[in-house]
Amino acid sequence: MSLHKAVKKLYLGLILFFLYAPILVLMVFSFNASRSRGNWEGFTLDWYRVLFNDPQIARALRNTLFVGVSSTVIATTIGTLAAVGIDKLKRGSKTIVMGISRIPVMMPDIVTGLSLMVLYLFIIRTLGVGRMGMGTLLLSHVMFNVPYVILSVTPKLRQLDANLYEAALDLGATPLRAFVQVILPEIWPGVVTGAMLAFTLSIDDFMVSFFTTGAGVQNLSILIFSMARRGVQPQINALSTLMFLAILAMLFLIHWRDKRSEKRLKERMGL
Amino acid sequence: MMKKILLTALTAVVLLLSACGSDQVTLQVFNWGEFNHPDIGRMFEEEYGIAVIIQHYATNQEMYARLVHQGGDFDVLFPSDYMIERLILENRLAPLNWDNIPNIFYLHPYFETLPFDPQRTYHVPYKWGMFGIIYNTTMVHDPVYSWSILWNDDYAGQIYMYDAARCTLGVALKLLGYSHNTRDITELHAARDLLLEQRNRGLVRAFQGDLIRDSMIAGGAALATIYSGCAWWMMGENTDLNFAIPVEGTQFFVDAMVIPATSTRQAEAEKFINFMMRPDIALLNAEWIGYSTTNRAVLDMLPDYWRNSQVYWPTDEVFARGDMFRDLGDFRQEYYDAFMMVLVGG
Amino acid sequence: MKKLFAYPYIVWMAIFIAAPLLLVFYYSVTATDALGNTYFTLANFRRFFSPFSPDMVQPFHERIFVVVALRSLRLALQSTLICFVLGYPVAYIMTRKEYSEKSVLLFMLLAPMWMNFLLRTYAWLTILERNGLINNLLGRLGLPMFDILYTDAAVLLGMVYNFLPFMILPIYTSLKKQDPKLVEAAQDLGAGQLGVFLRVVFPLSIPGVVSGITMVFMPAAATFIIPHLLGGRQYFLLGSLVEMQFLNIGDWHFGSAVAVIMMMMMVVSMVVLSFFDKGGENHGRGTVI
Numbered sequence: 001m002s003l004h005k006a007v008k009k010l011y012l013g014l015i016l017f018f019l020y021a022p023i024l025v026l027m028v029f030s031f032n033a034s035r036s037r038g039n040w041e042g043f044t045l046d047w048y049r050v051l052f053n054d055p056q057i058a059r060a061l062r063n064t065l066f067v068g069v070s071s072t073v074i075a076t077t078i079g080t081l082a083a084v085g086i087d088k089l090k091r092g093s094k095t096i097v098m099g100i101s102r103i104p105v106m107m108p109d110i111v112t113g114l115s116l117m118v119l120y121l122f123i124i125r126t127l128g129v130g131r132m133g134m135g136t137l138l139l140s141h142v143m144f145n146v147p148y149v150i151l152s153v154t155p156k157l158r159q160l161d162a163n164l165y166e167a168a169l170d171l172g173a174t175p176l177r178a179f180v181q182v183i184l185p186e187i188w189p190g191v192v193t194g195a196m197l198a199f200t201l202s203i204d205d206f207m208v209s210f211f212t213t214g215a216g217v218q219n220l221s222i223l224i225f226s227m228a229r230r231g232v233q234p235q236i237n238a239l240s241t242l243m244f245l246a247i248l249a250m251l252f253l254i255h256w257r258d259k260r261s262e263k264r265l266k267e268r269m270g271l
Numbered sequence: 272m273m274k275k276i277l278l279t280a281l282t283a284v285v286l287l288l289s290a291c292g293s294d295q296v297t298l299q300v301f302n303w304g305e306f307n308h309p310d311i312g313r314m315f316e317e318e319y320g321i322a323v324i325i326q327h328y329a330t331n332q333e334m335y336a337r338l339v340h341q342g343g344d345f346d347v348l349f350p351s352d353y354m355i356e357r358l359i360l361e362n363r364l365a366p367l368n369w370d371n372i373p374n375i376f377y378l379h380p381y382f383e384t385l386p387f388d389p390q391r392t393y394h395v396p397y398k399w400g401m402f403g404i405i406y407n408t409t410m411v412h413d414p415v416y417s418w419s420i421l422w423n424d425d426y427a428g429q430i431y432m433y434d435a436a437r438c439t440l441g442v443a444l445k446l447l448g449y450s451h452n453t454r455d456i457t458e459l460h461a462a463r464d465l466l467l468e469q470r471n472r473g474l475v476r477a478f479q480g481d482l483i484r485d486s487m488i489a490g491g492a493a494l495a496t497i498y499s500g501c502a503w504w505m506m507g508e509n510t511d512l513n514f515a516i517p518v519e520g521t522q523f524f525v526d527a528m529v530i531p532a533t534s535t536r537q538a539e540a541e542k543f544i545n546f547m548m549r550p551d552i553a554l555l556n557a558e559w560i561g562y563s564t565t566n567r568a569v570l571d572m573l574p575d576y577w578r579n580s581q582v583y584w585p586t587d588e589v590f591a592r593g594d595m596f597r598d599l600g601d602f603r604q605e606y607y608d609a610f611m612m613v614l615v616g617g
Numbered sequence: 618m619k620k621l622f623a624y625p626y627i628v629w630m631a632i633f634i635a636a637p638l639l640l641v642f643y644y645s646v647t648a649t650d651a652l653g654n655t656y657f658t659l660a661n662f663r664r665f666f667s668p669f670s671p672d673m674v675q676p677f678h679e680r681i682f683v684v685v686a687l688r689s690l691r692l693a694l695q696s697t698l699i700c701f702v703l704g705y706p707v708a709y710i711m712t713r714k715e716y717s718e719k720s721v722l723l724f725m726l727l728a729p730m731w732m733n734f735l736l737r738t739y740a741w742l743t744i745l746e747r748n749g750l751i752n753n754l755l756g757r758l759g760l761p762m763f764d765i766l767y768t769d770a771a772v773l774l775g776m777v778y779n780f781l782p783f784m785i786l787p788i789y790t791s792l793k794k795q796d797p798k799l800v801e802a803a804q805d806l807g808a809g810q811l812g813v814f815l816r817v818v819f820p821l822s823i824p825g826v827v828s829g830i831t832m833v834f835m836p837a838a839a840t841f842i843i844p845h846l847l848g849g850r851q852y853f854l855l856g857s858l859v860e861m862q863f864l865n866i867g868d869w870h871f872g873s874a875v876a877v878i879m880m881m882m883m884v885v886s887m888v889v890l891s892f893f894d895k896g897g898e899n900h901g902r903g904t905v906i
Contacts (some may be wrong), residue, residue, distance in 0.1 A: 114872070133343050191504050204733065221733055478850040485742075
């Protein structure tokens with residue numbers, strides 16, 4: 001039996017090693033004194049200094065965060081309202097709408113990206129105004145995020161007691177107030193999941209951004225791609241090391257808080 | 272009803288597109304990846320109070336697609352000779368106002384008259400180089416003077432070919448004794464078949480772009496086709512590397528700064544071009560990128576071993592082996608197709 | 618009243634989901650002549666399935682774009698299979714008693730996805746290079762070189778590396794949902810460990826497996842970054858073809874035709890898979906996080 005356990009442990013260890021090996025390499029090479037990936041020329045912290053003085057990276061990081069946050073907020077709003085609306089549709093039209101909503105989730109990124117590019121350029125050419133840029137980038141991120149929000153919120157709506165809302169209305173609440181005070185708290189966990197998903201996808205996206213951005217607007221993944229073809233500069237490794245550690249710390253914190261509140265809950269319930 | 276909503280939504284989309292497209296006066300510069308010193312943008316901004324955003328591309332074709340197919344709002348581009356020729360033919364460039372570019376005074380006489388824009392109406396040369404073979408002297412024991420070494424089975428699996436249609440087809444065309452600007456389909460197909468044969472014999476390790484640099488520095492392959500400027504930088508990183516320009520002839524290129532006709536900030540763009548030609552700035556760039564300069568003042572300021580290097584500044588005899596790519600007009604597609612066939616294999 | 622929320626969304630959907638796809642379809646069945654007139658044609662699709670140039674006589678499976686499509690399918694299938702073989706045991710072990718309380722494991726599996734995908738793939742170059750980390754190590758141990766970079770093994774490795782979590786997580790979710798009483802019941806009825814697994818645990822996890830397959834197969838068939846970086850462009854796939862048409866050559870019509878063919882492949886694979894997944898809880902990437 002213990003052999004059995006050891007095998008399991010070894011297997012998990014190997015898989016985790018496989019998943020983390022490139023990340024470790026990146027981190028180590030962020031301390032490499034050489035500008036080339038080919039040589040190890042000793043330890044340095046120079047790239048971290050360079051990183052903080054690189055306006056291009058700073059701008060790309062700003063763009064990434066801006067698009068990430070705004071597309072999350074917009075997509076979460078649209079997606080939540082849409083989910084509520086879809087929930088009330090008749091069965092037939094509901095199936096159709098949900099089916100179409102699922103398309104962007106299943107579609108390869110490259111097709112999403114190029115089809116949006118074609119749309120934007122079509123509109124721009126037909127009307128003769130506008131340009132691809134931050135606007136189109138943001139719209140595209142909202143576009144591919146909305147379905148994920150809808151898919152996270154819908155199951156919560158299904159669990160919702162339909163009478164709650166009616167009861168609130170009967171008690172004299174306005175529809176808006178009924179929505180905010182009665183429905184929203186009930187579906188909140190779904191909304192949060194959707195928002196987190198949206199933010200993660202937006203930060204990590206390359207393909208859609210690559211196709212739908214315009215002059216002067218570069219996010220981190222586009223910048224990295226343009227570098228990847230020329231040899232990634234070590235300050236990018238430095239940046240990703242920092243970002244990875246930040247996210248790791250954040251997630252551990254959330255995890256640890258969850259654990260604690262879980263424990264407290266159990267204590268309070270006398271378990 | 273539905274139509275109205277759709278129309279309103281469409282207008283909203285367009286408004287959002289245009290609102291975010293262009294607001295403050297910022298120069299949009301589109302250059303080859305890493306081919307300017309990273310501080311250039313900030314230095315220009317500090318001096319002239321004009322913000323600069325520098326974006327990068329990897330191939331002339333990508334630049335063209337971003338500019339033309341996607342209607343990119345750029346102010347300064349750095350295309351190569353044959354691409355400039357095409358842009359001129361398609362009326363996509365703005366003639367330069369030389370009053371704003373006094374530093375053209377520093378242009379090296381080599382680049383006064385270039386075939387793609389003989390009157391020098393639209394361009395200011397930025398860098399130049401020649402295509403050749405970089406090789407690792409610890410792995411290659413034959414003399415390297417001909418493209419034919421890339422078909423030598425002793426180096427099977429140890430050769431990087433360049434990931435660009437015209438460069439790589441150009442190598443095969445030159446080896447066959449044809450022009451690399453040929454519009455003869457049988458010549459082109461002969462070159463294609465030569466490359467296919469090279470691939471099928473297992474000679475090619477990979478078709479790569481600039482990733483070749485790191486790999487060659489690390490001793491990842493014996494031979495690679497690459498531009499002299501890259502080679503010069505790589506030789507500084509690994510002294511086992513050497514560079515040769517084959518006797519059959521090769522591509523000589525000039526990348527130049529141009530302003531697209533769509534630019535609405537031409538005066539500022541000319542200021543930027545003038546700034547890039549100023550000797551101190553040009554020196555900063557030249558030392559950073561490793562490609563040969565077009566600035567005679569910079570050439571005088573560079574260390575002797577740069578100026579005397581056959582790689583950085585070839586002798587007239589070697590220089591004469593190069594000639595420029597020309598725009599191919601409608602025949603362009605044939606080159607793409609031929610190269611795609613090589614990439615797909617079979 | 619609340620139903621009204623649905624209408625703006627339907628408009629949104631029409632603009633951002635339906636319209637782009639219709640436009641791509643429109644481009645795929647049209648062409649532009651020298652004078653700039655657009656006309657209807659099926660030439661783009663015909664070109665995909667034809668010999669490369671009119672003078673060539675080639676059997677169907679040797680025609681250049683068919684080669685690309687078959688190669689994409691083969692690599693996507695292989696990587697999906699490897700992901701399944703590697704991933705299922707991980708998901709299974711994670712739901713066993715000794716690990717099921719450790720949500721940190723799940724978290725560790727997810728964390729690498731927050732590192733930029735391009736950089737992670739790029740790091741493999743450093744590892745696999747002829748003078749890279751693995752070969753340095755092997756060299757010191759006096760072992761022969763392990764040179765898989767720029768072969769289809771490297772492309773497969775890149776795909777498996779990037780998509781493995783997308784296989785593990787849906788399977789994990791569906792295993793986790795299973796009622797342990799079912800297993801106990803089966804054991805009470807005298808089934809052995811293998812029997813329980815084959816007759817109870819595995820069949821119940823099929824929706825997760827199906828979801829995992831869709832999430833690995835399509836991205837693998839469509840990627841152009843992985844073959845580009847790790848395959849040395851000698852493993853030209855459908856994604857590379859699309860990228861090249863749109864961002865290099867500028868032939869939107871043919872590029873759109875290739876995109877339409879990719880979408881048809883997607884639809885076909887989803888239809889096939891839906892036979893296995895009666896529950897219909899296919900949420901795509903949504904199940905992951």
